[in-house]
Amino acid sequence: MASPAEGRVPAGTLTPPEAVFARVRSQTAFEETVDQLGTAIKLGLLPAGSRLPPERELCARLGIARSTLRQALTALSQSGHVFATRGRHGGTFVSDPQPPAHPPSPDTLARWHETCDRRLAVELGVAVLAAERAQPADLDALDEVALALEDALEDFPAYRQADIRLHVGLAEATRSARLVREMTEVQGAMTDLISYIAHPPEILSSSNAQHRRLLAAVREGDSNRAAQEMTEHLKGTEHVLAGLLPGG
Amino acid sequence: MASPAEGRVPAGTLTPPEAVFARVRSQTAFEETVDQLGTAIKLGLLPAGSRLPPERELCARLGIARSTLRQALTALSQSGHVFATRGRHGGTFVSDPQPPAHPPSPDTLARWHETCDRRLAVELGVAVLAAERAQPADLDALDEVALALEDALEDFPAYRQADIRLHVGLAEATRSARLVREMTEVQGAMTDLISYIAHPPEILSSSNAQHRRLLAAVREGDSNRAAQEMTEHLKGTEHVLAGLLPGG
């Protein structure tokens, strides 16, 4: 290496992290829109039957052209996730019921470890910040969701739905838009992994106990304990996955 | 709301999170490349004087066309961060010395809170996973960096440089490419905030004590304590920022 300024490389940094030259691949606006809206629907953040804002308003909010938004909506309607009606009081609506979910792709399955790692980071950050910042009103809403969870031990779709609301709600309590967004992305990825494995009520029940302890720690503003409970909670689902997925 | 399927919206989800309709803005490949390489240079991951891979190889690694890469390299060379020499054994090199850094933009300053939140999540996740997964070789390398930190109390640029190597090294110890990438992004954002504020040796010294405790916890594989030490460490810099930046 005959570089002009030789021999100044500190030991240990001779090889730059691979991340430096990693693929820089930006999705198109179209793809991002499909993902964002599709995930919101999949997670129930946009409930079945609900109406999306009018296209002319929505494209402004998303910061894209109407034609681009329409491409995304066309894709979502072809996959059966939304449908549109014309005329006054028409609009684009979330289908009810939703089409059956696709089984996870081999690619998704192969990267499940990465997904869990990312989830750990997001959820841990959320737990700590929520413990510091959650307002009483937030906590009351979260408690209500926790109650719904207790009643859904036998109905996994309903359970998962409430579980998502709990985790996203916790993220909202941090008042960080970024964390809310990352939480929804991560929950979307987790849903892809989770939906195809069995969830006996006993596991959901112990998961609920962890939820309760987590919320208690958040209510007390004890961020260390919140982080601890969250770690334990996540390890639980991770162990379940490890037992059922390849390379566990 | 005269939707076809009325009255099915669960209480508490009547208003979908704003994140659902948030701007979906993808950077261009050109911008992402400038950011990725620029950040790596700014952080010293690509040390001053070092040579980048040949353009024909680099564009393949980054997954972009050569002309796009050249746009990015042109931008970086116009800003003085790199320069190119032609002919055999020529190449693109990181400038030495680097051009002076720009002062943080008002926009960056206004969002410093968001940056710190994101940092918390990434670093916390890294701390926990590093405690679980770090190999003895990783730990030895990290200890070496920690030693360099001790000797740099009076020289902030050198200190910061070693600090970055410590945090990125910790991320590498998690074996998660994603976390390494997020760590570099976050450190880049933090550098923008940090470089323009005073850092008395006493603060750096107490920061070093936290580094030592953190590494000890990681070495013992005690992820809870690692998370705790990391939280404390980050709160330190956050308090310093809060005292000096608007809206603290």
Place this chain on the structure above:
DNA sequence: AGCGAAGGACGGATGACCAAACCTTTTCTC
């Protein structure tokens, strides 16, 4: 002298995205 490896420059093809206008359907109101 010439070969080879590097950066540098050009030109066309493609596709994503945007902007603006216009059409069609439906329902509400007068």
Place this chain on the structure above:
DNA sequence: GAGAAAAGGTTTGGTCATCCGTCCTTCGCT
């Protein structure tokens, strides 16, 4: 019943980022 209003649906044309391939220029090594 005749608009008016509010929604989705359609068309068109243009801009710009990006890709791909080709060729040129420089310059150290053999």
